[in-house]
Amino acid sequence: MTATDSRPIPAPERLKTPPSIIAAILGVSAVASLFLFWLVYYHAPADTNHTKLLFLPSLNALFNGLSAIALVIGFVYVKVGKIKQHRAAMFTAFVFSTLFLVSYIANHALHGEYRLPIAHVGALWNFYFWMLLSHISLSVVALPLILITFFFSLSQRFQQHRKIARWTFPIWLYVSVTGVLVAVIQAVVHG
Numbered sequence: 587m588t589a590t591d592s593r594p595i596p597a598p599e600r601l602k603t604p605p606s607i608i609a610a611i612l613g614v615s616a617v618a619s620l621f622l623f624w625l626v627y628y629h630a631p632a633d634t635n636h637t638k639l640l641f642l643p644s645l646n647a648l649f650n651g652l653s654a655i656a657l658v659i660g661f662v663y664v665k666v667g668k669i670k671q672h673r674a675a676m677f678t679a680f681v682f683s684t685l686f687l688v689s690y691i692a693n694h695a696l697h698g699e700y701r702l703p704i705a706h707v708g709a710l711w712n713f714y715f716w717m718l719l720s721h722i723s724l725s726v727v728a729l730p731l732i733l734i735t736f737f738f739s740l741s742q743r744f745q746q747h748r749k750i751a752r753w754t755f756p757i758w759l760y761v762s763v764t765g766v767l768v769a770v771i772q773a774v775v776h777g
Contacts, residue, residue: 603741603743607737612730615730618729622690639692643693643773646693646769647765649683649685650682650686650762650766650769651762653682657675660679676736683762717767720760724757724760725765728754728758731757731758735747738750
């Protein structure tokens with residue numbers, strides 16, 4: 587824009603989101619999901635004796651639980667119009683989810699995949715299986731939604747942010763809460 591150009595500078599709200607940004611977020615999310623799939627199902631665990639960092643599953647549950655709490659607090663804040671507090675709560679949820687992901691990667695790199703013993707087939711097994719399946723499926727969806735929602739907020743595209751946050755929030759909350767339930771069931775069964 588030149589000094590003689592009288593066109594108004596567009597507000598971020600009116601800017602078109604570059605498809606390359608969304609494509610990059612989707613690409614990073616796909617690579618992360620593929621890496622986690624490989625880590626959980628194909629990577630040989632480093633600690634086959636299960637003697638190192640045995641607290642990681644509990645830490646994962648703690649981070650998921652704290653993320654869920656921060657999400658609910660952020661939701662309440664936005665509903666009462668406290669945007670600054672909403673942003674702080676959502677950033678806190680993002681930090682806890684990121685810490686969960688780091689801890690999850692460390693746990694699976696060390697210990698590999700956890701499977702419920704076959705003797706526990708029944709109502710608990712059915713509940714666990716379907717909850718775990720929905721948890722994993724929605725976590726793959728949640729990652730790009732979270733990143734896109736944050737991008738819209740940080741780039742001040744608040745109308746787009748509100749539209750996608752309506753989907754992101756319940757999915758992110760479900761993944762966080764079911765993450766805690768998965769860890770609790772594994773701890774109870776594993777003893």
